[in-house]
Amino acid sequence: MCILVLVFGNRAEVAAWSLVSLMLLLCGVYYPVSVLPVWVRGLAEIIPLTYFLEYFRLFYGFPPIFSHVLLKGYVMVTAYLVIEVFAMKAALHRAKRTGLLLKLSE
Secondary structure, X not given: OHHHHHHHHHHHHHHHHHHHHHHHHHHOOOXXXXXXXXXXXXXXXXXXXXXXXXXHHHOOOOOOOOOOHHHHHHHHHHHHHHXXXXXXXXXXXXXXXHOXXXXXXX
16 A cells, blocks of 8 residues: 555555455455355455464364465565565655655644
Protein backbone atom coordinates (compact mmCIF):
# COMPACT_ATOMS: atom_id res chain seq x y z
CA MET A 1 0.00 0.00 0.00
CA CYS A 2 2.78 2.42 0.83
CA ILE A 3 4.36 1.85 -2.56
CA LEU A 4 1.07 2.54 -4.35
CA VAL A 5 0.57 5.75 -2.40
CA LEU A 6 4.14 6.87 -3.12
CA VAL A 7 3.74 6.19 -6.82
CA PHE A 8 0.17 7.42 -7.43
CA GLY A 9 -0.48 9.75 -4.49
CA ASN A 10 -3.55 9.87 -2.28
CA ARG A 11 -5.85 8.80 -5.10
CA ALA A 12 -4.43 5.27 -4.80
CA GLU A 13 -5.37 4.91 -1.13
CA VAL A 14 -8.92 3.66 -1.72
CA ALA A 15 -7.75 1.17 -4.33
CA ALA A 16 -4.99 -0.04 -2.04
CA TRP A 17 -7.37 -0.72 0.85
CA SER A 18 -9.78 -2.46 -1.53
CA LEU A 19 -6.93 -4.67 -2.68
CA VAL A 20 -6.19 -5.64 0.93
CA SER A 21 -9.85 -6.60 1.50
CA LEU A 22 -9.83 -8.70 -1.66
CA MET A 23 -6.65 -10.45 -0.55
CA LEU A 24 -8.26 -11.32 2.79
CA LEU A 25 -11.13 -12.97 0.92
CA LEU A 26 -8.77 -14.92 -1.32
CA CYS A 27 -6.35 -16.19 1.33
CA GLY A 28 -9.02 -17.89 3.41
CA VAL A 29 -9.39 -15.73 6.51
CA TYR A 30 -13.15 -16.20 6.57
CA TYR A 31 -13.40 -19.75 5.16
CA PRO A 32 -11.08 -22.53 3.95
CA VAL A 33 -9.52 -22.11 0.53
CA SER A 34 -10.97 -25.48 -0.49
CA VAL A 35 -14.39 -23.87 -1.01
CA LEU A 36 -13.01 -21.51 -3.65
CA PRO A 37 -13.24 -22.33 -7.36
CA VAL A 38 -10.08 -23.85 -8.81
CA TRP A 39 -9.10 -20.72 -10.76
CA VAL A 40 -9.46 -18.55 -7.65
CA ARG A 41 -7.48 -21.07 -5.61
CA GLY A 42 -4.59 -20.40 -8.00
CA LEU A 43 -4.68 -16.74 -6.96
CA ALA A 44 -4.78 -17.77 -3.29
CA GLU A 45 -1.57 -19.77 -3.77
CA ILE A 46 0.48 -16.62 -4.37
CA ILE A 47 -0.51 -15.10 -1.00
CA PRO A 48 1.72 -16.29 1.87
CA LEU A 49 -1.01 -15.84 4.50
CA THR A 50 -2.92 -18.67 2.82
CA TYR A 51 -0.31 -21.19 3.89
CA PHE A 52 -0.13 -19.99 7.48
CA LEU A 53 -3.91 -20.14 7.80
CA GLU A 54 -3.86 -23.68 6.39
CA TYR A 55 -1.30 -24.58 9.06
CA PHE A 56 -3.53 -23.27 11.83
CA ARG A 57 -6.53 -25.11 10.41
CA LEU A 58 -4.62 -28.37 10.76
CA PHE A 59 -5.02 -28.06 14.54
CA TYR A 60 -8.80 -27.93 14.15
CA GLY A 61 -9.01 -31.08 12.04
CA PHE A 62 -9.28 -29.59 8.56
CA PRO A 63 -7.40 -31.61 5.95
CA PRO A 64 -4.58 -29.65 4.31
CA ILE A 65 -4.98 -28.59 0.70
CA PHE A 66 -1.33 -27.73 0.19
CA SER A 67 1.77 -29.65 1.17
CA HIS A 68 4.64 -28.17 3.20
CA VAL A 69 2.57 -25.17 4.22
CA LEU A 70 5.05 -23.60 6.64
CA LEU A 71 8.00 -23.98 4.27
CA LYS A 72 6.09 -22.44 1.36
CA GLY A 73 4.78 -19.64 3.55
CA TYR A 74 8.18 -18.65 4.92
CA VAL A 75 9.88 -18.87 1.51
CA MET A 76 7.22 -16.66 -0.03
CA VAL A 77 7.42 -14.13 2.80
CA THR A 78 11.19 -13.92 2.43
CA ALA A 79 11.00 -13.53 -1.35
CA TYR A 80 8.25 -10.90 -1.13
CA LEU A 81 10.22 -9.00 1.52
CA VAL A 82 13.27 -8.78 -0.73
CA ILE A 83 11.13 -7.63 -3.66
CA GLU A 84 9.33 -5.11 -1.42
CA VAL A 85 12.57 -3.53 -0.20
CA PHE A 86 13.73 -2.85 -3.75
CA ALA A 87 10.27 -1.66 -4.85
CA MET A 88 9.98 0.66 -1.84
CA LYS A 89 13.40 2.16 -2.50
CA ALA A 90 12.46 2.77 -6.13
CA ALA A 91 9.07 4.27 -5.20
CA LEU A 92 10.63 6.54 -2.58
CA HIS A 93 13.28 7.70 -5.04
CA ARG A 94 10.58 8.43 -7.63
CA ALA A 95 8.41 10.27 -5.10
CA LYS A 96 11.36 12.48 -4.11
CA ARG A 97 12.24 13.15 -7.75
CA THR A 98 8.69 14.08 -8.80
CA GLY A 99 7.93 16.08 -5.67
CA LEU A 100 5.07 13.82 -4.62
CA LEU A 101 6.67 13.23 -1.25
CA LEU A 102 6.36 16.94 -0.43
CA LYS A 103 2.75 16.99 -1.61
CA LEU A 104 1.89 14.05 0.64
CA SER A 105 3.34 15.81 3.67
CA GLU A 106 0.95 18.76 3.37
